[in-house]
Amino acid sequence: MDRTQHYSPLEERTNVVSHAFGLVLSIVALVLMVVRASVYGNAWHIVGAAIFGASLISLYAASTLYHSEKDLQKRSRWRVLDHATIYILIAGTYTPFTLVTLNGPLGWTIFGISWGMAIAGVTLKLFFTGRFGVLSTLMYVVMGWIIVFALKPLISNLSTEGLAWLFAGGISYTAGAVIYSIKKITFNHAIFHLFVLLGSFCHFMAVYEHVLPAS
DSSP: OOGGGGSOHHHHHHHHHHHHHHHHHHHHHHHHHHHHHHHHSOHHHHHHHHHHHHHHHHHHHHHHHHHHOOSHHHHHHHHHHHHHHHHHHHHHHHHHIIIIIIOHHHHHHHHHHHHHHHHHHHHHHHHSTTSOHHHHHHHHHHHHHGGGGGHHHHHHHSOHHHHHHHHHHHHHHHHHHHHHHOTTSTTHHHHHHHHHHHHHHHHHHHHHHHTSOOO
16 A cells, blocks of 8 residues: 555645646756757756756656655555655656766776666666565665765866755755655655755756867
8 A cells, every 4th residue: 555645635735836846846857958068068968968858857757746645556666656756856856967068988898787777767667666675775775875986086077066955955965865764854755855855956057067169
């Protein structure tokens, strides 16, 4: 049975509104990034921006549909997709940094690993629902931290402000996950949503202002 049926009506409305807002912002972010990349950048800038923006939209759309669904059977399916899109967002967030900031063999290696793990994670969620829970969680963590293997070239190729936005986003996502795991906190899922929004905003700023060219 879907655990989230125990959310109060107010909390669930907050969940819906917060990520519906995130969905709207994600669409705006996609347009802004692709326009800037098209005007001032090259094909890699456009591809990186488009994939990152699309991954944001996929996560917030799935989350909004999940939390707004009343039918328990349909809700359960949306929940699976909601969790699956987390892998898509992680890999999508890596994409502009790997294709533009890092580029070269290391960038392509991390790009391949992140998307390979994303495909594996989505497969686990969609076709082995309810199984391999520990493995699924471990994959989230590993995907989120493989960037440490590129820390030195990131520091060399990304501005200080860009690095600050990048790591602020990671910290925000992590803090949100910790709060989400503490079930005793009132409205913990809604608070988690706010931290996810903040993390997405930080990563958007890193990409828009410090990965994509402005002129």
